[in-house]
Amino acid sequence: MDWSKVDAALAGALADSVDPGERRLAVFVHVEVEQADASLLADLDVQAVGGGVRTGTVSPAGVDHLTDQPWVTRVQLSGPLRLLGDG
Amino acid sequence: MRYEKLSPTLAVAVDDYARAGVRALAVHSQNLGMVSVDDTPKPPRVVVFLHPKAGADLDHLSDLGIEVNGAAGSDGVRTAIVPMDSIDQLSEDGAVSRIVPAQRLRLLMDVARAAIKVPAFRKTAKLSGKGVIVGVVDTGIEVGHPDFAGRILQVWDQTLNGTGVVEGAYGVELSGAAMVQSRDTVGHGTHVAGIAAGADPTYTGVAPEADLVIVKSDLMDAHIADGIRYIFRVAEERNMPAVVNLSLGGHADGHDGSDSLSAVIDEAVGPGRIVCCAAGNEGNLNIHAQVLVQKGRTRTIACAMARRGPNDPAFVAAYNGWYSRADRLEVSVVSPSEVATPFQSILATGSPSKDYQLPEGAVRIITPGPDPANGDHNFVVMIEPAPTSPTAPAPGGQWRLRLKGTKVSKGTVDVWTIDERVSLFSGRTVVDNMKIGSPGAASGAITLASYTTKVEWENMFGDPFTAGLELDDVSDFSSEGPRRDGAEKPDLAAPGAMIAAALSVHSGAQPNFLVDSLHTLKSGTSMATPFVVGLVALLLQRQPDLKPAAAKTLLRKNSLIPGQKTGVFDPKWGYGVISAKGL
Numbered sequence A: 001m002d003w004s005k006v007d008a009a010l011a012g013a014l015a016d017s018v019d020p021g022e023r024r025l026a027v028f029v030h031v032e033v034e035q036a037d038a039s040l041l042a043d044l045d046v047q048a049v050g051g052g053v054r055t056g057t058v059s060p061a062g063v064d065h066l067t068d069q070p071w072v073t074r075v076q077l078s079g080p081l082r083l084l085g086d087g
Numbered sequence B: 001m002r003y004e005k006l007s008p009t010l011a012v013a014v015d016d017y018a019r020a021g022v023r024a025l026a027v028h029s030q031n032l033g034m035v036s037v038d039d040t041p042k043p044p045r046v047v048v049f050l051h052p053k054a055g056a057d058l059d060h061l062s063d064l065g066i067e068v069n070g071a072a073g074s075d076g077v078r079t080a081i082v083p084m085d086s087i088d089q090l091s092e093d094g095a096v097s098r099i100v101p102a103q104r105l106r107l108l109m110d111v112a113r114a115a116i117k118v119p120a121f122r123k124t125a126k127l128s129g130k131g132v133i134v135g136v137v138d139t140g141i142e143v144g145h146p147d148f149a150g151r152i153l154q155v156w157d158q159t160l161n162g163t164g165v166v167e168g169a170y171g172v173e174l175s176g177a178a179m180v181q182s183r184d185t186v187g188h189g190t191h192v193a194g195i196a197a198g199a200d201p202t203y204t205g206v207a208p209e210a211d212l213v214i215v216k217s218d219l220m221d222a223h224i225a226d227g228i229r230y231i232f233r234v235a236e237e238r239n240m241p242a243v244v245n246l247s248l249g250g251h252a253d254g255h256d257g258s259d260s261l262s263a264v265i266d267e268a269v270g271p272g273r274i275v276c277c278a279a280g281n282e283g284n285l286n287i288h289a290q291v292l293v294q295k296g297r298t299r300t301i302a303c304a305m306a307r308r309g310p311n312d313p314a315f316v317a318a319y320n321g322w323y324s325r326a327d328r329l330e331v332s333v334v335s336p337s338e339v340a341t342p343f344q345s346i347l348a349t350g351s352p353s354k355d356y357q358l359p360e361g362a363v364r365i366i367t368p369g370p371d372p373a374n375g376d377h378n379f380v381v382m383i384e385p386a387p388t389s390p391t392a393p394a395p396g397g398q399w400r401l402r403l404k405g406t407k408v409s410k411g412t413v414d415v416w417t418i419d420e421r422v423s424l425f426s427g428r429t430v431v432d433n434m435k436i437g438s439p440g441a442a443s444g445a446i447t448l449a450s451y452t453t454k455v456e457w458e459n460m461f462g463d464p465f466t467a468g469l470e471l472d473d474v475s476d477f478s479s480e481g482p483r484r485d486g487a488e489k490p491d492l493a494a495p496g497a498m499i500a501a502a503l504s505v506h507s508g509a510q511p512n513f514l515v516d517s518l519h520t521l522k523s524g525t526s527m528a529t530p531f532v533v534g535l536v537a538l539l540l541q542r543q544p545d546l547k548p549a550a551a552k553t554l555l556r557k558n559s560l561i562p563g564q565k566t567g568v569f570d571p572k573w574g575y576g577v578i579s580a581k582g583l
Helices: A008-014 A038-043 A060-067 B008-029 B059-064 B084-092 B111-115 B118-125 B176-181 B188-197 B221-237 B260-268 B525-542 B548-557
Strands: A025-031 A053-058 A072-077 B034-036 B045-052 B067-069 B078-083 B096-101 B133-138 B152-157 B172-174 B211-216 B242-246 B273-278 B288-292 B298-305 B317-323 B328-334 B353-358 B361-366 B377-385 B399-407 B412-417 B423-426 B446-452 B456-458 B464-466 B492-495 B499-502 B514-516 B519-522
Touching (some): A008 A072, A025 B221, A053 B260, B008 B084, B008 B514, B045 B084, B059 B067, B059 B084, B084 B096, B133 B188, B133 B221, B188 B519, B188 B525, B211 B221, B221 B260, B242 B525, B328 B361, B446 B525, B446 B548
Parallel strands (some): B242 B273
Antiparallel strands (some): B034 B045, B288 B412, B298 B423, B353 B361
16 A cells, blocks of 8 residues: 555545455545556446546555556545535 | 425425314415315315326316316416315325415515626526526435426436446436436425526526536535536537536535545536535634644644533544645644543554544544645544443543644644534634635635525515524625635625525425425525526526636626725635626
C-alpha cells in the first residue's frame, strides 16, 4: 500500500477490523488519463468513464493494488452528503 | 386504501372522517371542495380532480355513486363528486392514478419570484427554459406531480437494485410510464425541481418549460459525481444544454475546492454545461474552529458532544483538521475526565491511523502525510463515546482536541465538525467563516447563499405562522465563506426562506407548511440554489453554449448587497442578492 496516495478518511476506514474479504469501499480514484490501464480499472470495479477522476466500489485489497499503480495519484473515500433544506 | 393516490390533504380528511365522522370534516370544509358535511339527506361528498390511467374508461365509477363530470381535457383529468365513504374503493380502482380535492382558492402572492424580478425578466426576454435540461441530483421527484407533466425525460434511481448506467453499474434508469417506480419519499428533490422548473400557475418555477433529468441519489458523494456525469451525457445525446442542481453538502473536505467531487464538477462543466451548488445551512452553528499554533506550544479546541444514554445507538463524532504544508503538528484527544491520548505526529509511512481507548470512549486519530490534492496536511479525529448510565454523574467537562506545533511557519489550523448533530465546538476558538464545504467550494460551480423574502405565512387551513428570520436580509442560517484558501464563496444569494413549491405525495407533509394540496414551504440554501438553476436555464435557452465562468460573471454583475455598490463581495452574501431584471 502506498499510503501517500490515500486520504485520511480512507486510511481510517481501512483500519477497521472487519473481514477485509467482505468489505467494499466507495472511492474516488484519481488517475493520469493517458497512462491509466482501463482493463485493470474494470477488473477492480472502477468506472471506465470520468476523465481524471473515476469512481468505484472496491475491496481493501483493490485499494492496495490501485495505490501501487504509478498512474494512480490519489484514492479518496466517498462519504455521505446532507440535504440542505428543512423538512 | 391506496394512500399514494391521494393528495396529503385528502388523506388527512379521509382519516379524520373515518375516526370521528362528519364532525371532523368541519375544518376541512373550509379548504376542500366539500359539497355537504351533513350526513342527511346525502352523505358528505367532496369535489375532486380524477387523474385516470392512460386510456382508462371511468364510466364504471357510477356504480360507486361517483358522478364523473364532462369530457376529459387533453391531460385526461376529470372532475367528480365523490362520497367520502367511496374514497377508499376509488383509490383501489385500477383506472385511477391520482385523486386531488378541489380547493377554495385564494389569491396568494408569489413573493420570492417577484422579489428577484423573475416574472418580468421571463416576460420581457420571452424565455421559459424550453430546450434546456434542468438536472436534479437529490431525493428523486414525484413523477406524477402536475407541475412537471410531460417534461421529465429520464430518471436514474440509484437506490433501486439494477445494472445502472454507463456512469455507474448500480440503480435503475427509467423513462416513460416506468418512471413511477421511483418515488421521492423525502420530498426535498421534488421541491427543488419545482422551484427551478415547476409549471404551477401560482407557484411557477423559474424555467417552467425546461425538461428535467432526475437522479435519485443515495447521497454518497461519489454517486453524486456519477449523477452529474449522467445528466450531462444525456443532455449531450439529446443535443441540449443542461444545468445541474446540487442542494446538498458536507464538511469532510478541505473547504478549498480540492476534494474529489469538486474536481469532478470542475472537469464536467463547460460551454452549455453548468452546475449550481448550495452554500450550506450552518450560519448559526459552531462547526468551525480555528487556532494559531506556535512551535512547542499546545492549543486546545473544546468539543461539545451529544450524550449517549445506555440504550442509545452508538455514534461517532468526527473532526476534520487542515493546516499548511509548511507546518508539522501533533494531535491528542482529552476525554471529559481529563485522560489524554499520547500526542500523535504525522505518520507518513505505514497506516496513519491509530486507535486509543479512554475511559469515556474509543478514539481514532489519523495523521497522514501531505494531501495529494492540495499539498496541505490533514488530520481526522473520530470519537465513539461510551454509553453513560442515566444515574451516573455527568462527565466533568468536555472532549478536547490538543494541537502542538513541532515545526511552524504559518501556524493556522482550521477544524470542522463533520456532523453538527452529534458535536459542535465551544469557546474562543469558534469562528464564523469558512463554512462552505464540498461541493459548494468547487471553483467551477455557482454557489448560492439564501436571502429571506418571506417571514409570515398562512397554511392551507388558514393558520398564521411567523419565521424567526429578518425580512429582506441574508438568511441567518446561510453558511459563510470564503474558502480556506481565501477564494470567494458563496457567489451570490437568492430567495431560500419559506419558499412554496411542489410537494411530493409520497413524503410526510407537515401541515403547518402546506399552502395547498400540491405545494409546501421549505427553507434552506437548498431552496436558493434552484432559483439560480432556473435562471441559468433561461440564459442557456438564450445562449446554449454559455460558459460557466461567463454565467457566473453575468449573475454576479446583476447581484447587489443592499446599501452597497455592485461588485462588493461579502463572505455571507457573496456578491449579493440576484436581480433577473438586467440579465
